Amino acid sequence: MIIMKVKKIPMRMCLGCQEMKPKKELIRVVRSPEGEISIDMTGKKAGRGAYICKNKECLEKAIKAKRFEKALEVKISEEIYKKLREDLSNE
Structure with a gap:
């Protein structure tokens, strides 16, 4: 009898809705070791x-509550938020 190993799906919390979702469904914003x-x-x-979820409400909620800045421990430029908004409208 062969037992199939169940692959664990990595879960991450969306900064907007605060729900745990599969990592693949979310957009990742990253702070590099150089601080970029x-x-x-x-x-x-x-x-x-x-x-962050791929939806506008979550993004706006996260921006308003400054959750990106808290999570990444750095000030985030309006440029990054603009790019995220554009990416979401292209989805």
Whole structure:
């Protein structure tokens, strides 16, 4: 008898709705070891990550509550928020 190993799905919390969701469904914003903030579509970049659902309400909620800044421990430029908004409207 062959027992299939169940692959564990990595879960992450969305900064907007505060719900745990599969990592693959979320957008990762990462702070590199050099302190640069970027949007990581692959989920593989080195650095501290913060996750957000692919929906506008979650993004706006997270921005309003400054959750990205708390999670990444750094001031986030309006440029990054603008890029995130654009990425979400393209989804």
